[in-house]
Amino acid sequence: MTATQKSSGAKTRRTRRTGRRDPLAITLLKKDHREVAAMFEEYEQLEAEAEKLALFNKIALALKVHTQIEEEILYPEERGTVEDDLLDEAYVEHDGAKKLIAEIEAMQPSEDFYDAKVKVLGEYISHHVKEEEQPGGVFAQAKRGDEDLEAMGERLKARKEELTAQLSGKKTS
Ligand SMILES: [Fe+2]
Ligand SMILES: [Fe+2]
Numbered sequence: 001m002t003a004t005q006k007s008s009g010a011k012t013r014r015t016r017r018t019g020r021r022d023p024l025a026i027t028l029l030k031k032d033h034r035e036v037a038a039m040f041e042e043y044e045q046l047e048a049e050a051e052k053l054a055l056f057n058k059i060a061l062a063l064k065v066h067t068q069i070e071e072e073i074l075y076p077e078e079r080g081t082v083e084d085d086l087l088d089e090a091y092v093e094h095d096g097a098k099k100l101i102a103e104i105e106a107m108q109p110s111e112d113f114y115d116a117k118v119k120v121l122g123e124y125i126s127h128h129v130k131e132e133e134q135p136g137g138v139f140a141q142a143k144r145g146d147e148d149l150e151a152m153g154e155r156l157k158a159r160k161e162e163l164t165a166q167l168s169g170k171k172t173s
Contacts, residue, residue, distance in 0.1 A: 025074065036125060056104060064101070065167060
């Protein structure tokens, strides 16, 4: 712990385990992780097919935006800082998730295996999130590097807004 690292006061972003403040990039990505986990949990409670479809669409959008900002910004910029194997596995896991999302998107909630596929996607994502956040994982290694994760956080945030508008069909012009 650096003794000079006093909180600016306005915002406290501290990790539960160490009490140390997370840089913005990590805070934002972890927040996405929590939000999508909550949506998967909410899905479990749904009965109506229209509600399932609407919520799945929200989950799919959130996951597409999140994986894309990691692939455009975090992963390439951390190449050389974070172990190659970890980053390679993260890309492969993203690809697996994208395939499953596409399969679900091609289905109707009334079909056999729809709920099962959503459930498995949730488990798959939760495994991936654990790997990113665990001690020695992508986030932990990134935090030990020299990249400015505060500035990266601003870029992640801007790109997230842009992609969310784009992928949800909203015109930004
Ligand atoms: Fe990821
Ligand atoms: Fe992530």
